[in-house]
Amino acid sequence: MTIICPRCGSRDCIIPAELVFESAYMMYAACPSCMADPGVGKQTPFNRLFDSIDDIDGGTMRCHSCEKRHLDIVVAHALCILIREGLCDVQATLSHVGTPMITIGYQIPFSPRLGRDTLILIMNTVDKKTAEMIISEVPEVKGVIQRKGSLKQPIGILDTGSRPHTYNLLAGCDLRGDIVSSAFGELCIYKTQSDTHIEFSRGKSDKMQVLESLYYQRKLSGIVVDACCGAGTLGLVSVLAGAREVVLNDAFLPAVKNTILNIRANSSVLGLELEMHTDLSELPVVAGAPVLVATAHGSCDLSVYHGDLASLAAVVDQCDLCLIDAFIGVPTAGFVEAWKDTAGVVVTI
Ligand SMILES: [Zn+2]
Numbered sequence: 001m002t003i004i005c006p007r008c009g010s011r012d013c014i015i016p017a018e019l020v021f022e023s024a025y026m027m028y029a030a031c032p033s034c035m036a037d038p039g040v041g042k043q044t045p046f047n048r049l050f051d052s053i054d055d056i057d058g059g060t061m062r063c064h065s066c067e068k069r070h071l072d073i074v075v076a077h078a079l080c081i082l083i084r085e086g087l088c089d090v091q092a093t094l095s096h097v098g099t100p101m102i103t104i105g106y107q108i109p110f111s112p113r114l115g116r117d118t119l120i121l122i123m124n125t126v127d128k129k130t131a132e133m134i135i136s137e138v139p140e141v142k143g144v145i146q147r148k149g150s151l152k153q154p155i156g157i158l159d160t161g162s163r164p165h166t167y168n169l170l171a172g173c174d175l176r177g178d179i180v181s182s183a184f185g186e187l188c189i190y191k192t193q194s195d196t197h198i199e200f201s202r203g204k205s206d207k208m209q210v211l212e213s214l215y216y217q218r219k220l221s222g223i224v225v226d227a228c229c230g231a232g233t234l235g236l237v238s239v240l241a242g243a244r245e246v247v248l249n250d251a252f253l254p255a256v257k258n259t260i261l262n263i264r265a266n267s268s269v270l271g272l273e274l275e276m277h278t279d280l281s282e283l284p285v286v287a288g289a290p291v292l293v294a295t296a297h298g299s300c301d302l303s304v305y306h307g308d309l310a311s312l313a314a315v316v317d318q319c320d321l322c323l324i325d326a327f328i329g330v331p332t333a334g335f336v337e338a339w340k341d342t343a344g345v346v347v348t349i
């Protein structure tokens with residue numbers, strides 16, 4: 001089954017989850033011919049690593065056998081282009097480039113070696129022309145995103161009254177996945193990273209522990225509503241946990257699109273078959289009244305809505321558990337109030 005990337009239209013961006021699990025452990029590993037770790041510090045100035053910007057190109061320190069390069073060399077190559085284009089000076093360090101994110105994220109106990117199109121860079125100081133140069137000259141880089149606002153400002157919408165805050169995809173494709181581990185199994189959760197909040201996988205997340213504890217309290221077996229579902233993680237893990245019915249909803253259209261993509265990419269792991277009911281291109285970026293976008297059937301009955309969280313309570317007749325995963329600082333009392341008659345239990349995460 002081939003899934004076309006909703007961002008760039010390529011057939012290679014989205015690997016079905018079961019194939020990701022098979023190959024992930026080798027994806028970033030060194031081969032026996034790979035050079036030793038270059039031992040480069042993130043705070044080392046560029047001019048102490050290389051004598052000149054002419055000393056680094058697409059072949060620099062690339063393994064002749066597996067053709068991968070160490071993450072730090074790839075980032076140094078991007079830094080070299082920033083220096084050449086006058087966006088920073090030769091004393092800038094690797095950390096100046098920004099945040100490197102591997103395209104399939106999981107906890108790797110070693111520094112990754114990268115093959116083609118396996119890195120997305122989230123950069124502070126970059127322009128579109130330079131971003132396009134990085135994409136064409138550094139083979140490992142698949143996408144360049146420009147950060148906007150402060151590091152702490154969450155990406156997406158706080159509520160339906162707020163304007164979306166997103167980063168800028170300057171070049172390439174920003175679609176990447178994270179392997180989510182839970183007591184019920186693994187999923188590969190894909191996201192268009194420039195309009196999805198960044199969460200780093202540090203083993204088992206706090207949210208997963210909340211879900212596992214709900215499971216042991218037998219609160220995850222009935223009808224579960226994942227009311228601000230984002231890319232769909234909590235709702236889809238609830239499917240793995242054996243929920244009878246799952247309702248996923250988000251008011252932000254990019255989140256709904258990622259959720260649909262994740263049902264597709266994880267369909268054999270979840271045992272679900274997706275059916276679309278609404279053309280995604282006809283929906284507004286920020287939802288008003290809830291619209292049923294898709295349903296899925298198989299191991300459980302699942303529905304996906306694009307709607308304001310408080311008005312969704314009127315559409316869902318009843319549920320056993322409503323999960324509200326809002327951004328930190330967003331008052332949730334109004335949502336809890338809207339759901340108190342519909343849901344047996346409301347949990348804010
Ligand atoms: Zn893509």
Ligand SMILES: [Zn+2]
Binds near residue numbers: 031063064065066
């Ligand atoms: Zn190698």
